Each structure stands twice: as C-alpha cells, then as structure tokens.
Amino acid sequence: MRLTIKTWLLPALALLWAGLAQAAGLPGPVVDSAWLAANLGEVQVFEVRSNPKSFTAAPEFETDAKTGKKTLVEVGGHIPGARLMDTKPLRTDKKVGELTVKYMLPEMAAFETIMQAVGVDADRPIVLVPVGTDVVDLDDALRAYWQLKVYGEDNIAVLDGGMAAWLLEGRAHSSDAAPAKTGSWRAKADRSARYGADSEAVAAAVASKSATLIDGRDLRSYHGLARRDYVHAAGHIPGAKVLPPELLTRPVSGGAVKLHSLATYRGIAAVTGVDADKPSIAYCNSGHLASGPWFVMSELLGHKNARLYDGSMHQWTLEKRPVEGAIPLQ
Template sequence: MQYGTKTPRRWAWALVVALAGWACVAQAAVLPGPLVNPPWLNDHAKEVQIVDIRDSLGSLTNDPKFSTVKGQKVLDEVGGHIPDALSVNFWGLRQKHVVDGKTVDFMLPTAKEFQESMQAVQLEPNKPIVIVPTGDDATSLQEAAFFAWELQVFGVPAEQIAILNGGMHAWISAGYAVDTDAIAPMTSSKWQAKAPDVALLATTEQVQAAQRTHGLLLDARPLAQFAGLERTPVVPKAGRLAGASPLPAELLYRNADDGSWRFLSAQVYRKVLAGAGMHRVSPGIVYCNTGQYAAGAWFVVHRIMGVKGLREYPGGMNEWEQRGLPVEAF
C-alpha cells in the first residue's frame, strides 16, 4: 500500500493542534512541584523562566557579602542575581485604588495593570516560572508567595509556577554562578493576563458573611499582631477580625543551616499545624495586613500541602479599616 507524500489539510491541522497541546503539557510538566532546589534549577535553567523578586532592586548589582566564622566563609547578605533572570519589583505588585471614596495603597492590581507590569519585565506566556526571592529572611519567601498567588489569580496554571526554596541565599551558598550586571529589559512581551480567578479571592462582603456564619477566618500575621499587641504602620488600629483564628507566620518558615530561609515539607506542615491545634485550614478565608503574610499561608496550604479551598482577602486589615469596619483585640 502506498501513502501519498502530502498529509490531508484537516489531518495536518489536527497534528499541529495536538503537537501544540503536547508542547504545553511538556512545558507544564517541567517543574517537579511548588518548590525547587538550587541543583534542580541549575540543571533546568534553560527550560524555565527564572524571575527574581525582591523589594530592594539595588542589591541586584551588588556583590554578595560574606564573613568568616570559625574559618568558614559564611554568606551574610545576598547580592547579584541568577544569570539570565528577569526582575520583578515586589512593590510594583500592588496598586492604589479608590475604596469608599478614599485612595488606598497596597491593593490588588487590575488584570490590565498586572499585564502591563509582566509585559514590562518580559514574562513569556506558557513557559514555566521559577520565582527566586532573596532568601535572606522569611519576608522574602512571603513576597515570592504573593507573586505566585497573583500569577495564579491572573491565569497562570499552578503547575507552571514554583519557588526556589531558600532563594538566592541558598543558590549562592551552594556555589552557583551569580551575575551583578543590571537587569534592564529593552522591549516588552506579549504576555496576557486573564480575568481574576474568583476561587482564589475573597471580598469584604464575603468576609462579613463568614463572620455571620462562623466560617473559617485565618489570620496569617505574627501572633503579636493577631493579639493586638503590635501593629504595622499601614493599619490605623491594632487588632484582628472578629471570629478569626491564628495561623501565625512563625510556624511557616525555618532558617536552614546555610542561613537561608525556607518553606517546610507538606508532611512537616501537617505535624506542625496539628501540634498547634490547627486541624482545619480549609475551606475558608485567610487575611493579613496587605496580603503578604496571607499569601505565604495560602502557598503553604494550597500549593505545598495540596489543600484546596482557601481564598485570600487581599485588602486585609488595610482595606477593612479604611472602610471603617470594626476590629477586636484581647
């Protein structure tokens, strides 16, 4: 039986569609999970988009700072970035919006605002993303988690997003290459944001409904803020939302032997949270002051532990108090 050298047009089109689908599946399958380590990223750097995120971009061009302890070279402060990394300014992930006639800072951007920001950093569509925090402190992990949450909110599939556990601190401590040249994109990309995924978001009205029905409300801030003993300058009053339970930031991160801050494993989180009396972490709503602590908790529960149904109230205490709503303290 002879076969012609030309494939029928409809078969050719079906083949193109199938190959495109297989390519997307193959790319999505690159990431081993929500967290990667430095050796894995070094081996797969060409297969992913490495996106550095930090709140002080000046350190991108600084040399790392070391000291000597008992004859050993110890990294004190991250400097530089992974070669060929893109750069996201953490402070650019929130915007000012008008709430009840007031201009409120640190709010979730619109899809258009987020899209413009990601295009400016040359984020590519349909290519796995590894987010790299500094790893110098727990706050940097929360910043990476917040970015991961926003990416998922605006349409990036979860399986295409991972965080480098330990961040640049772990990368440098492991002896991998560091670049101190400025990251200065000369063009923009065609990355597109989708409408926000409402399954990941909670509104003020939904928080109030959870209060009325005794739904699960989790406060992801440090315990002193939950108790009303401390507050951040962003919010006018110390306190918490009525009916909230603590999911304290102190339980979610550890300082590793190399000095980097890291997320824990799903197995360890289950033991830690159970030991703290947190037997239920979903479905419900998690909040903090402006979204950062809450995103860290969301990443732990939703991505690392694999427990779905936890939504974030992105405006947090900031939006709540700007609306003149009540808070309580011990």
Template sequence: MNGLRIASFLLAASSAAGAVELPGPVVTAAWVNEHRADLVVLDVRSDLAGFVTAPEYTTDAKTGAKVLVSGGGHIADARLVDFNLTRVSRMVGDKKIDKMLPSGDEVQALMRKLGVGQDDALVITSPGESADEVDMAARLYWTLKSYGETDMAVLDGGNAAWLAANLPVSTTAAADIAAGDWTAAELNKAWLAEIDDVKPAGTAPLLIDARPAPQYLGVYYKKPAVAAPGHVEGALNYPTDLQTRQTGLAQMFMSAPQYAKVMTAVGIAPKAGAITYCNTGHMAAGAWFVLSEIMKIDGVRLYDGSMHEWTTLGRPVVGVGL
C-alpha cells in the same frame, strides 16, 4: 483575554513537547540550575539595590571554609520585579485602600515589560532571607495564578538557597529586554476573598491571621496601614515565623505533613474555603501558599484588603485591649 490564553495553551501543548515540566509549586535550587535554559526566572524584591550587590562571605577560622554571611546579586538573566509595582491603590467609596491586586491589564503590562512570553515556564524567586521576602514571591505567584498562569513555581529558599548551593550569581544591572506576549486571563476569584466574604465571630469560613502574634493580639499594630489594634473576631493565628524554617540564611518551606503538625500545634484545623489575611495581603500570601499550594487544601482564599481595608472601613476588631 481568556480565549487567547486557552488558545495559546492548546498550541503549546501540541507543539512544545520538549518544554520543561515543573515538578510542583516549589522547586529546589539544584532543579532550577539543571533546567535553567528552559526557564524564565522572576526575581521579586523591594530592595532593588540588592539585585546588583555582591554577596558577602567570611572564612571559618577552624575549617577554612567559605561561609555566606550576607546574600546579594541574582540568578543570571533573572528579570527584576519591583514588589511595589505588583500592588496598586484603589478607592473603596471615599477611602483609598493601598496595596491591592492590580487589574488584569496592569499585570499583563508588567509581565510583558519583563519580557515574559505566553508559553514561558516561570520560576519566582526572592532574596529568601526572611519570611517577608519569601512572601513577596508567594504574593506574585498568587497574583499570576489569579490571572490564569499555571506554569510556574517558587524557588525554595530563594536566592539564599541558590548561594548556599554554591551556585553563581550575577551583579549585572537588569538589561532592557524585548516585550513579551504574556496575556492575562479574566480574574479568577477562586483564590480571592473580599471584605464581605470575611465573617467575624467564628462563623464559616475559617479565618487565619498570618501576622506575628503581637499584631494578632493587638499588643501593637502597623500604623498607618492598620487603623486599630487586634484581629477579626474568630480568626486563628498562624504566625509569620511558622511559615518557613531557617537553614543558614535561607528561609525554606516545610513539607505538607510538617505543616499539618505545625497547624495542629497552634490549634488550627485547615479546611476548604479558609481565608488568610494579614495587614495588607503580603504575609497572608505566604500562609495562602502553604495551605493552598503545599498542603493542597481546596478553595483557600486570600483577603486582599486585609486589616488595612478592614480597619480603614471601620469594621470591628478584638484583641487584648492594652
């Protein structure tokens, strides 16, 4: 599969001189609107009904302006991606571990069913109203990057930012589409951490727990996905609510210097080779995206199994001991 991707990339480079060039891993609603005809938009979400639900507005009593109160709908012609189909269950010994990275064949089949072509420039969006939704986009980005995709970006603020820019949305159901020819490369493990890569007790590499502080501390934990409260010994907490900054309904990314200040404030000095984790590799994808793609820290990896695998397999945790 790797050879096919390289060959297609070379062909595209030589023949598609007019193709759109993504400005970076994050794009704005205005940029997407300007280049919409040259992009394939992947709308990833777990709330599939929201794809065809109209947004809700109210009128400001003082100004008479229309104010968005609830998002809904999608960017016209976006391909609907069920987030639940982007992760799979796998047996590790005699234990079933859920929500793991699919195989290349599985990702390839999903992308082709969505009509994605080998040379398409991709923009990944989500409803964008919570860090949880933004992290779905980040997780899909990480998955596709791991299988060789390079021509993609995440829409800053997702559909909420699109609506805030007064851009139109559709509520038409996702249509059947001709199969694409997107081809997965061999899995690149440069951004993937596995259980034996995770070293407790503060030894290298740096571990970053991307869950809310109460889960990190063990005040409560996400049963049944996680089997014990607390965190991997030595991990530092980068809480989920510090991944984005709310603007209206939209959860927006910050700049690399702003993230550096946030990291310093919570006692984290990012370094190459850091590993992010959470409960199931969902929230950790957002932390990975911030560190790897926005801050450009080399070799940042996402521990796919996260606390679900770690605690299911009986690895030790520490916490406040409530």
C-alpha cells in the same frame, strides 16, 4: 509489510512532543536549586526584590577562620539569565466605595502591562526567586505568585531557599544588569473570586463560620500589642486563628530559610487550630504576610477553597469593621 510514514512518524512525533513538554514543565509549585540548575534553559526566572539595587550588587559572605564555613551576610546578584521583578509596582491604591485602600492588587490590564515591562513571556514556565533569608522576603515572591494565579497563570513555581540557598550552594551568579525587554505575557482570566476575598466575603465567613480565618501576622500584632500605622484598630478579625510567619519556614545552615514538609505544615495547622481541610481566608496587615498561609493551604496542601483577603486589616479597620482580642495596654 512496509510501515507507512503516517504509521511510524506520527507516534514518534507524539512521543517527542510529550518528552519536550515534560522537560519544559514544572514539577510543582516549589522547585529546588538542583532542579532549577538542570532546567535553566527551559524556564524564565525572576528575582523578586524589594531592594532592586541588590540585583546588581555582589553577595557578601563571612568565613569562619577555624572551620572555613561560609555564612551569607547579604544577598547580592542573581541567577544567570534571571530578570528583576521589583515588588513596588506590584501593589497599588484602589478605590473601594469612598475609601482609598493601599497595597492592593492592580486591575488586570495594569498588571498585564507590569508583567510585560518586567519581561515575562507567555507560554513558558515561570520560576520566582525570593531573596531567601527570611519569611518576609519569601512572602514577596509568594505574593507575586498569588497575583499571577489570580490572573490566570498556572505554570509557575517558587525556588525553595531562594537566592540565599543558591549562593550558599556555590552555584553560578551574575551581577550584570538585565537588558531591557518587553515580554509577551497576557492575563488569561480574572480569578479574583476563586483566589481572593473581599470584606463582604470575610464578614460572611465571620457570621457563618463557613471558612477558617487565618491571621498571618506575628503574635504581637494578632493580640493587639503592636499595630502598623495604616491599621486603624488593634486586635484581629473575630474568630481568626493565628499562623505566625515564624512558623512557616525553617533555617538552614549559612543564613537561608526553606519551606517545611507537607507533614510538618499539617502539624503546624493542627497546633494553631487551623483546619487544613476546611475552606480558609488568609489575611495580615496589607495582604503581604497572608501570602504565606495562603500558599501553604492552597498550593502545598492542595485546598481548592483557600483565598487571600487582599485588603486585610488595613481595609477591614478602615471600614470600621469589628475586631477582637486586643490585650489592654496599661
């Protein structure tokens, strides 16, 4: 019996399409440099930088005269073909009642315009690359990740170890400026209620203990021994547990930091009093460092009820809401 074209061609096309889709997809919310190097042609890469000049600068290394071991002194350049995502336009002032709250997520239309200006295209996997030398610049990328998630993007991942690990592995890099490009990315939905929390939601969680509040700041800030100038009271939100940034990454040889294993994150949550299986709301001073605990709870440990309080301590104290736990300064 002869096979008709329909009999053999359609299944073959289906298999081909499935193979292409798998090749173009992301393996999860985190990719390593080996995977990215093998799949550069299938994804769009964005270097998330608070210092845009570093995108076109040369990296700086120190070499031990005895061992020949390289240590990264300053990250410079970028992965070939990557584009720059400057962190500054990603945050904005927002009116909340009569108050002006700083460092907030832009409205959906404005964020869409920002992403298009960066060169983000629709319907193509996105890989965000942090600088990779400390948790603060990692959180720059995780904050951008959260913002994209809020506005409907799910085909997105972060490079573990960032540009620092990429350079330390001796992989190719470029210091060329990226040509101007307008991307086609469009916001698919406003999922602020799913991934974000406002002051009222935080206050309700304080009153009902329905969610674990996770303070993503350092211990000095949590205990009121240090305070940013835009935070108007010392201490922390009542009942909050602290998951300090120094616990969220591990150093690797040469000057990069990487993420822990899932088992380690569960252990860290346990010793800090964070119930990894309970709904959570992460916060910090301005919604930046909170991106780390949110990412761990939501994207790595897979909790569907993990949210980030965008206004964080800045908005909470601007609204004169209660704080606790400040150590008296003599």
